[in-house]
Amino acid sequence: MPELPEVETVRLGLHRGVAGRTVGQVTVTHPRAVRRHEAGGDDFAARLTGRTVLAARRRGKYLWLPLDSGDALTGHLGMSGQLLVVPGDSPLQKHLHVRLRFADGGRELRFVDQRTFGGLLVVPGGEPVPPLIAHIARDPLDPEFDDDAFVARLRTRRTGIKRALLDQTLVSGLGNIYADETLWRARLHGERPTDRLSRPAARRLLAHARDVLSAAVEQGGTSFDALYVSAEGVSGLFEQSLNAYGREGEPCNRCGAPIRRESFMNRSSFSCPRCQPRPRAV
DNA sequence: AGTGACGCCTGGGAGC
DNA sequence: TGCTCCCAGGCGTCAC
Numbered sequence: 001m002p003e004l005p006e007v008e009t010v011r012l013g014l015h016r017g018v019a020g021r022t023v024g025q026v027t028v029t030h031p032r033a034v035r036r037h038e039a040g041g042d043d044f045a046a047r048l049t050g051r052t053v054l055a056a057r058r059r060g061k062y063l064w065l066p067l068d069s070g071d072a073l074t075g076h077l078g079m080s081g082q083l084l085v086v087p088g089d090s091p092l093q094k095h096l097h098v099r100l101r102f103a104d105g106g107r108e109l110r111f112v113d114q115r116t117f118g119g120l121l122v123v124p125g126g127e128p129v130p131p132l133i134a135h136i137a138r139d140p141l142d143p144e145f146d147d148d149a150f151v152a153r154l155r156t157r158r159t160g161i162k163r164a165l166l167d168q169t170l171v172s173g174l175g176n177i178y179a180d181e182t183l184w185r186a187r188l189h190g191e192r193p194t195d196r197l198s199r200p201a202a203r204r205l206l207a208h209a210r211d212v213l214s215a216a217v218e219q220g221g222t223s224f225d226a227l228y229v230s231a232e233g234v235s236g237l238f239e240q241s242l243n244a245y246g247r248e249g250e251p252c253n254r255c256g257a258p259i260r261r262e263s264f265m266n267r268s269s270f271s272c273p274r275c276q277p278r279p280r281a282v
Numbered sequence: 283a284g285t286g287a288c289g290c291c292t293g294g295g296a297g298c
Numbered sequence: 299t300g301c302t303c304c305c306a307g308g309c310g311t312c313a314c
Contacts, residue, residue: 001306
């Protein structure tokens with residue numbers, strides 16, 4: 001599941017692979033992939049054709065490619081989306097939805113997405129952030145992330161810590177995997193109320209989020225299967241560094257207690273029952 | 283305004 | 299073998 005480290009790995013590959021190049025032919029083979037482009041697939045293609053890609057940028061889990069027209073090709077990978085930079089004669093992927101060929105005839109950009117939660121669209125304004133993405137908070141690795149503001153906002157929330165970590169308007173980039181890893185490192189249960197966290201505890205939580213995200217970026221992200229790969233098709237290596245996520249029944253790497261799995265928001269949360277005790281019921 | 287529930291999707295695996 | 303059911307979960311939308 002692409003979260004910040006995976007999306008950042010893709011962004012780096014896009015920057016290397018398509019920045020400075022001019023778009024040639026654009027083909028949309030699955031309309032759902034461009035459903036957020038309200039003017040439709042033909043307009044989507046027309047706004048890209050002949051434009052030059054200036055860079056590859058990211059805010060949270062969103063990616064965008066600013067164009068010389070002032071628009072930006074914007075995308076979200078959702079659960080299973082991939083943006084691949086591959087030779088034009090490579091085999092067509094089963095869930096290939098959008099193809100961007102370039103005027104130079106070199107490698108092409110492909111959007112592949114099994115579950116189609118992701119998508120692409122062209123929006124006006126790529127600098128500093130497309131308005132479409134303005135509601136997404138900065139991520140903890142962003143040099144302009146405001147630690148004090150985060151701590152203050154977190155403590156005014158009336159919800160559980162994990163819910164807050166997953167709220168992309170509060171802090172971006174964390175999904176289920178890295179939220180669980182952050183909580184394990186911080187020795188906090190995800191259902192601890194945000195408004196009862198001390199300022200130092202909130203700061204420690206943020207520091208752990210930062211540590212786990214930067215370690216995962218260095219490893220190229222987490223790949224459970226072929227669904228997540230970099231733009232060059234390479235798997236990430238962080239899975240072997242996971243301490244909580246997906247480790248139900250395996251011993252905690254700190255205390256040896258078997259990692260537990262709990263149901264949360266119709267999905268799973270993994271934590272150590274000893275290091276991360278459930279909060280007492282209110 | 284903040285909070286939380288819901289629906290969108292497909293493939294793989296478990297169970298029968 | 300083949301069917302059904304369940305699970306993975308990010309995010310926009312909507313109700314309260």
